[in-house]
Amino acid sequence: MNGDRPKLIVICGPTGIGKTNFSLALAKEFDGCIVSADSMQIYRYMDIGTAKPSPEERRQVPHYMMDIVDPDTPYDAARFCREGRTAIAKIHTQGKLPLIVGGTGFYIKALLHGLFEANPVDPEIVRRLKEQAAAEGIQPLYQRLCVCDPETSGRIHPNDAYRVIRALAVYEMTSNPMSVFQEAHGFRQCPFDVLKICLTDQREILYDRIDRRVDKMVADGLVDEVKKLLEMGYSVNLRPMQAIGYRHMTDFLRGRAGWEETVSLLKRDTRRFAKRQLTWFKKETDTIWTSPEEKMTIFTLARRFILNSYLIQ
Template identity: 40%
Template sequence: MNPHSSQHNQGASSATHAHPKVVCIMGPTASGKTALAIELAKQIDGEVISVDSALIYKDMDIGTAKPDADEMQGIEHHLIDILTPDLPYSVADFYKDAVECIEKIHNKGKTPILAGGTMMYFNALHHGISDIPGSNYEVRQNVQQMIENEGLEQVHSKLAQVDPQSAARIHPNDPQRITRAMEVYLSTGKSLTSWQNQKRPSLPYQFINVALMTENRAYLHQRIALRFQQMVEKGLISEVKHILKTYKVNPDLPSMRSVGYRQVIQHLAGEFDESLMIERGIIATRQLAKRQITWLRGWENTQILDIESTNNLELLLQKICVTE
């Protein structure tokens, strides 16, 4: 999905100071977004909205680095612990929930601070979202049966015939996204691409965007490795065991595809030992960070803050003041 769009450019140029502010703190995993959001909220009477596809899930605390009550420091947080791990949550779900939270916070006379690293969620708020129909269980089951009978490669080829743009964008070894694209086509008669091209109008907000980044990739990798090690020490494996015992989850659910959880599930299934699980978890987290950084480099109207800097709060407050 391309962050550059004519809609976004129009929205940016037509943004007026009459539009209520929404602060967006973006960045790769382990860059300190939540901590900065909490410090900012204390300064500007704000509330934090999580933009994280894993923090929405209950009982997924250690592997998501979910802030606890002490870390929140009395600041109201939204879109954390709203679902159990056995339930899916879409970009459309986030869009609806986030807009409701933004309106609620503005109505209190406070400032919403969106903080997280799920770039598809930020993209939906900034550029609009299409009214793609929700999942159709029966059709989805049929597509999954088709994959089982004919093979993933064959179903990807079929997708290329009815929706070449989606097929070009989706990796032939990505069963989740292939299934979704085929499901949309078979249940609506329209390709996923055509649905995605029908965008809702831009939201009437003045987005103030900052991204926590670093040119020192080794420093970020060090933070990622340390944090993953700490997660394991705090009981990540026990947390995953509890989830597997408590909920009807499987490795294909969005919650269990989260970095860290996927590797622990594979470890518990006997695919590899704990040391290799840690190594793979760290590598997967690095890859996630790389994707997030690539996306952010193409983001317009965004001030870059160095994650190693000690005055990011002051810089962010200056940026907000400039837009008064």
């Protein structure tokens, strides 16, 4: 591949839109390798609920950044950035095209533009916040974060105690929200030539796809996958076990919700998650928006990008 900076293609979009099939076809057409940019697909033993490609699909196209840590191993965007860039470099040395595929917008942004260097937080502040969370639950802390740093809170799940406490600790130490430091960093340091494609569709079509995807996950054995994780000793309080699908099935297995209610809530929460993903991606610049049905148009665009140095940035 020519040019001063190595090329890569990003395929992003909301859950259920069809990124997997689209990226597999693109990788086969252009001799590519897929780098997953999904904050849940990094975990082993969590396959159905994270919608990982099948073993057969992974044999057809090399995949990176999947099944790299156990569910009880801490993992963050900084580590993803380091390991993801290592994977990209390896793919380039093989003369292949990296395809960054996923719906975790913050991970994609970190991979392309780096992360700001956060100041170390005071361990005493962290300890106090952890004690408060243990005594009162994480929700009061999350509500406080919504007031002092609404931008950061919008990127954090309300049950993500680690990130909520981290953001609050930064605010208490500096009197500035974490988003101020991130904005100052600017996420400008992109060492790649990037073609960024975001898949989307009409809302009713997307929501129907999501509902059918949930039905397939259930049919494929999502509840058994969660049961096995619990039997392996993984706590329901782990961050990945609080993710969509896993927390729903955990509540069902613990008798907190009936089956029909569980599936209904899972579909509802997945639709809400997709809406949040779209909100994130709509704030991004230099992005081509298209339907998964426009495969040939995107193939033409990708070919121009690879062969003729077509740049969107």
